[in-house]
Amino acid sequence: MAGSTLHDGLTPLNAAPTQTSDDAHGYYTLGEKIVDPVAPTGPIAQRWTTRKFENRLVNPANRRKLNIIIVGTGLAGAAAAATLGEGGYNVKSFCYQDSPRRAHSIAAQGGINAAKNYKEDGDSVFRLFYDTVKGGDYRSRESNVYRLAEVSTNIIDQCVAQGVPFARDYGGLLDNRSFGGVQVSRTFYARGQTGQQLLIGAYQAMERQVAAGTVTQYTRHEMLELIVKDGKARGIIARDLVTGEIETHLADAVVLASGGYGNVFYLSTNAMGSNVTAAWRAHRKGAYMANPCFTQIHPTCIPVSGEHQSKLTLMSESLRNDGRIWVPKRAEDCEKDPRDIPEEDRDYYLERIYPSFGNLVPRDIASRQAKNVCDEGRGVGPMVGDFRRGVYLDFSDAIKRLGEPAIREKYDNLFDMYQRITGENPYEVPMRIYPAVHYVMGGLWVDYHLQSNIPGLFVTGEANFSDHGANRLGASALMQGLADGYFVLPNTIREYLADGPFAPVSEDDGAVVEAREAVRSRVERFLSINGTRSPDSFHKELGHIMWEYCGMERTEPGLRKAIDMIRELKREFWNDLKVLGTADSLNQSLEKAGRVADFIELGELMCVDALNRRESCGGHFRGESQTEDGEALRHDDEFAYVAAWEWGGDEGQPVLHKEDLVYTAIEMKQRSYK
Amino acid sequence: MATPTLVRGARATQSTITLKIAMAVSGILFILFVLAHMYGNLKVFSGEEAFNSYAEHLRTIGAPIFPRTGVLWILRVGLIASLIVHVACAVTLARRAGRARPVQYQVKRNVNSAFSSRTMRWGGATILMFLIWHLLNFTIVKINPTGGETENPYRLLVDNFGVWWMTIIYLVAMAALALHLHHGTWSSLQTLGLTNSPLARQRAKLAGWVVAVVVAGGFSLVPLSVLVGITK
Amino acid sequence: MIGTMNLTLKIWRQPHAEAQGGMREYQVSGISEDMSFLEMLDILNEQLQEQGEEPVAFDHDCREGICGSCSLMINGQAHGPEVTTSCQLHMRSFKDGDTITIEPWRSEAFPVVKDLVVNRSAFDRIIQSGGYISANTGSAPEANSVPAPREKAMRAFNVATCIGCGACVAACPNGSASLFLGAKITHLGELPQGQPERYERIVDMVAQHDAEGFGGCTNIGECAAACPKGIPLDVISQLNKDLRTAIKAGR
Ligand SMILES: Cc1cc2nc3c(=O)[nH]c(=O)nc-3n(C[C@H](O)[C@H](O)[C@H](O)COP(=O)(O)OP(=O)(O)OC[C@H]3O[C@@H](n4cnc5c(N)ncnc54)[C@H](O)[C@@H]3O)c2cc1C
Ligand code: HEM
Ligand code: SF4
């Protein structure tokens, strides 16, 4: 472990931060500091075991009487539904798709990490923990991350038992590979469809519980409000997307596993329906939103081809192992056929700036540099707006060196996909790539039990903020989703449920009626504004603003401008929206309108968060905080904290609660890739 | 809409696949039968005597243990039973398929299926009608369109195929049979679960061609030879 | 603009499940060949929205060919003329002046919800009836304690790539879901972990398939040709074989 020693996990290794800058002054109010009320203590390796023992059990006879709502059927949601169902709880599972199996986890390609150390290459739980904290630029909680690394091995066991067809070697044992620049082989995979296979495993386990009667599934249902009664989360209001009926579902606890909100950027690698609505509705009901500006931008996506573009497609990062990234040295050459541009007129900019890492620099660096060269007017591919947004990823050297068959064997399916989408043959013409929003590290604030600050509201998977800090390692999101769903939540939620069943809430209760009415009037409002613009057009505009000012590089003036623009957009949205059709049938524009409305509010908070955090860390790069060579510069003394934002009301300002990050097991280090 | 609940107490024998297995087994029995039948027909080329004694032989197999035409009757009963099973399953599956798509497409293109596979039901019905006619013609009523002998199998055959429209009916039926067997052979192997790899599938499809050509071709030789005057 | 096309679209419109539906004709212009098929429909929808006509409803989510949401019958072919999903079909497969007919999947078991959207919950119920391996969380043995022969694991993986889109049903002249069913039976049946429940699974899943109103298979093969994931016909042979074994075992 390069230069790091083991610590006892008891003594703090860093001082609490004190923020001296205040860029977001005027946009927020400062609230009380917060701490994780259930944070474990003691030697780090013992914390989870001890906590599992300390948490109370729920009498099996009582479980049937305990109702749990789970919103989301991705890895985090389906795994939790299956496990809690097996445990005998009464689970209701919601998703907006027509089947739980279609949740966006299905799209993950690369793989899932686990500290199995099958290759005997020095991997361990501690190393996975260490890599994850370091990769997250020391903005995650060490106890949570350690637990994640610890249960990672159980995940693989569980998935294999369910019939997930992971890649195997000739002896029939599991194969794994190294991923995303990590030096050990700990990524388990099922060709390029790991997410699909894992999700199908979790889905099947969940369907088994549907058959057993412990889980009831509500597909094509969208959660539109959280019911909070006496300070506790007690249910949700959901709209049946087919009949339009607004339904009340009551429960003893609510779990949000509703995925990430990368679609706030309009174009992203997320599914078209991925949204923030479930989380945002909870936020407006009091749940804190943590580090909302932490976004991961993936460098190897297929570039935008025109204004019509509706989503971006990721291509595996492994392409950077053999492809060389370049743009023309002169802007005049950008229109030329790349094959006609001689070697001396090409700028292999990553190799030039980072001679030791070259094309394999981390995701955020590769992404930012691509943006820089395109902003200089040296991008390639079609003009989109005023710029060409693309850089070449050239395999001609690799083909010369290794031969076409070798390249074909490695990347055939990716090259095919590229050709299908762009119509260009990457064996002949260099590929074009461009960064795209891929993942959000931010999300609802949760404690060690994955419980938000609203008792009874639990948040798992990408929807929470807890484990990846300011940047996520490749193949760790799948790990987190399944860790939360199979192994963590079922062991923490019981501590809360041990006090249940809670006093029944009636459908006519004030809090319930209010939530239901809020949904009804919102739906009516969307349909009655009767302006001129479609929900999609607002979404696109929001995406432009976010990408421009809250994307790969953020600056104080840019963020201020973005906040103004978003506020203006919000006004226009509520005055000029047009939604056709009715409330009592499938109405995709109506669904979209609700999601866009929430994205707009989220977008503003993301900008405020980014403005406040005057440091560069992980996926968050502030122009004002860089070294002389343009590298990210972290400020641990000021910002080693989680920014947990409280909703300040429609007219008020968000309230910032800081949770200090204190490390006892590893020391903080500045990274360097030069 | 179909049942939104889960089936309890399912039995393997009550499935659509069981119907198909019954069709496959009965279909294979038919294939064996038509192969034998065709072989017999080819005796025509050995002359009147050989053919008639073969026809007689069919009636006396197993004698004296079995009475005259005893074994023939056992075969006939077996074939009739198979036919009932085969047709009943075909009708059940066809009706099921009809119900499975109550609204038709405005435009539907079939891109990868053999013509024979999509015409099994029409082909089957054609064969069934032919079968009835054929039995009336040669076995039950024994119709000689030229008004000639009916108790001499060889003459009955040659006289029949001397009439052009009889030949045409026969050849059309053979074409239907060829199509039916082209798909039926491979299909029965697939239904019995014997084509679990691309290679096995390829072989089964080849078998379909072979059986179709051999059976339909073999049967057709007889009327064709009458038509061109080789057999008189 | 170079390389753009004008197209005539004939689309099935149906306001809701009980309503009478019918084909409507629309014109779209300026379609670039780099657009995906669904982006072309997005353009139509923006156009309809401007004209005050309700946009055409169609299922889609990932637009990457993996979630299985998209489900369009395009010119009589499930997912259109290429072997891919509707969302991964690009407009360069069409040419200027083409007329494109777009219909929903047609199957008794997939009733139309609206326009081009159908209800495929029958597939979920087929999985509920046995498309899983019973392994409660926490009960799993160490992953490498049971080796799985590589050949079998590969076959399992190849067929586990089914995305549950239903194109096989849509393309099948009998409206059968045997390819979907066979893919799951083969996936679980090839793995050591799938053995204990193997024959119980097939009987229950086939019974559910039949009860949902899907047709019986006659091995025509349109399903495999339409399948965007290239699930091969031999999974249906496997399905039949396993059922035959189940009959023998008296299930
Ligand atoms: C293209 C791509 C590739 C990736 N590759 C990898 C990889 O190789 N390795 C890796 O570790 N990670 C990868 N990731 C990240 C990872 O896939 C996700 O972070 C993870 O799957 C999220 O899982 P989840 O369960 O939290 O949410 P999701 O799978 O997004 O599920 C969200 C669920 O919530 C439901 N939902 C949302 N809102 C509502 C609402 N309002 N009402 C009702 N239901 C709602 C949805 O229906 C859905 O069921 C990738 C991501 C993308 C986009
Ligand atoms: C000499 C007569 C016949 C032979 C040799 C024969 C043979 C076969 C065979 C081998 C199959 C394939 C079964 C399977 O798929 O597993 C088949 C299928 C079929 N047969 Fe026949 N058959 C004959 C007569 C008939 C008749 C009279 C009918 C009609 C009513 C009929 C209707 C069908 C149909 C509809 C199928 C399709 C089912 C399928 O492909 O699975 N057949 N036949
Ligand atoms: S077998 Fe193919 S066509 Fe059928 S549901 Fe699966 S992926 Fe779709």
Ligand code: FES
């Ligand atoms: S939209 Fe997901 S497969 Fe087409």
